[in-house]
Amino acid sequence: MDIRQGTAADAEAIAALHTRSWRTAYAGIIPDDYLNGSLADEQAALWRHRLTGGDPGHLLIADNGDGMAGFAYLTPKGDRILLDNLHVDPGLKRSGVGGVLLRHALDRAGTQELYLEVLKRNTTAIAFYERHGGTKAREFVERFPEGFEVDVLEYYWSGIRSDTVPRRSSHAS
Known part of the structure; x- marks a missing residue:
């Protein structure tokens, strides 16, 4: 698998x-009318903005030879790095793609x-995050502009080299 910018x-x-990832992972968590409504247009606008210089982040793409298998997006936030997105094609979950992307994100940080x-x-x-050494830091409620709320957890890795993150060849996200 190749990881490219x-x-x-x-x-x-x-x-x-x-x-696709949100619609799969967040079904029953985020309201269906949002997931099946404006989400696709919002994601398209977000990624056009981010990738045309509108954001200082760094995009990692996993290509498994058949195309895009997943991606991770990192954004500097003061003295920390936010792993703002880590998504794997829903059909490739538990194939190791997520673990590879997480290790590259740790290396980048x-x-x-x-x-x-x-x-x-x-x-x-x-x-998945706990298997890969993530530590729970805090819990909070995120309010979406569309009028719903979700409980959120923050996980972190502090100064961890990617070669110390557990590898699970066939069981990673």
Whole structure:
């Protein structure tokens, strides 16, 4: 599997994968009318903005030879790095793609703390982050502009080298 830096040419494919991932992972957690409504258009606008210089983040794309298998997006936040997105094509879950992307994100963060926010009811993702050495830091409620709220957990990795993160060849997200 190759990991490459994303470009503006990837915006449409990233938005489509991001939307598919949300619709799969967040079904029953986020209202269906949002997941099946404006989400796709919002993701398209977000990724066009991010990848045309509108955001200082860094996009990592996993290509498994058949196309885009997943992606991770990192954004500097003061002295920490936010892993703002880590999504794997829903048909490739538990294939190792998520673990590879997480290790690359940790390498990219270097000695800075890497953190992410995950929906509390997304137990599959939480189990993945915990298997890969993530430490739960805090819990909060996120309010979406569309009028709903979700419970969120923050996980972090502090100064961890990717070669110390557990590898699970066939059981990673």
